[in-house]
Amino acid sequence: xxxxxxxxxxxxxxxxxxxxxxxxxxxxxxxxxxxxxxxxxxxxxxxxxxxxxxxxxxxxxxxxxxxxxxxxxxxxxxxxxxxxxxxxxxxxxxxxxxxxxxxxxxxxxxxx
Amino acid sequence: xxxxxxxxxxxxxxxxxxxxxxxxxxxxxxxxxxxxxxxxxxxxxxxxxxxxxxxxxxxxxxxxxxxxxxxxxxxxxxxxxxxxxxxxxxxxxxxxxxxxxxxxxxxxxxxx
Numbered sequence: 001x002x003x004x005x006x007x008x009x010x011x012x013x014x015x016x017x018x019x020x021x022x023x024x025x026x027x028x029x030x031x032x033x034x035x036x037x038x039x040x041x042x043x044x045x046x047x048x049x050x051x052x053x054x055x056x057x058x059x060x061x062x063x064x065x066x067x068x069x070x071x072x073x074x075x076x077x078x079x080x081x082x083x084x085x086x087x088x089x090x091x092x093x094x095x096x097x098x099x100x101x102x103x104x105x106x107x108x109x110x111x112x
Numbered sequence: 113x114x115x116x117x118x119x120x121x122x123x124x125x126x127x128x129x130x131x132x133x134x135x136x137x138x139x140x141x142x143x144x145x146x147x148x149x150x151x152x153x154x155x156x157x158x159x160x161x162x163x164x165x166x167x168x169x170x171x172x173x174x175x176x177x178x179x180x181x182x183x184x185x186x187x188x189x190x191x192x193x194x195x196x197x198x199x200x201x202x203x204x205x206x207x208x209x210x211x212x213x214x215x216x217x218x219x220x221x222x223x224x
Binding site for chain 2: 043045
């Protein structure tokens with residue numbers, strides 16, 4: 001699976017949009033971009049995923065560049081409860097090897 | 113109803129002891145996993161089972177033995193516990209195609 005690079009930490013004001021970048025320049029054509037987050041002391045939580053089109057769900061939006069070498073997770077109106085470590089994961093589906101390879105992620109701190 | 117449940121939530125034990133962590137999922141998923149998160153917060157896969165068959169074993173010491181009595185359960189037994197086994201262990205499950213990945217809330221193991 002391709003490697004990802006994320007900033008170590010970011011801050012965001014409550015109510016503002018949080019934009020979390022991720023670089024995945026070695027991504028292959030059949031690899032998806034997944035985003036998970038881990039709120040302190042809890043298990044990782046799925047947020048969103050995409051292949052090449054932009055995606056939106058009730059939690060967030062995912063913007064993938066045309067060359068697919070980077071993406072941005074957008075939390076449109078961040079709240080204090082969005083403070084967490086956010087992981088960008090690139091995952092290939094081959095056979096039944098569905099492991100998730102976590103990096104260090106980005107610690108997002110939402111400030112009041 | 114909790115989708116992926118682990119017991120116990122906390123486990124403190126002495127070096128050399130044998131302990132088990134249980135995991136159950138009620139999502140009807142075919143694949144289950146164990147992940148380990150160490151003190152540096154890196155999350156790494158340990159094992160994966162698909163329909164009771166082992167499909168991933170990420171060079172984990174053979175003191176760790178997963179057991180899957182049925183596809184809804186994946187237990188982790190650890191023999192001769194060592195200080196370095198102290199970590200948070202997360203169980204997860206997914207559908208056969210890797211979608212719907214869901215984590216449990218973790219078991220914090222402390223070896224003293």
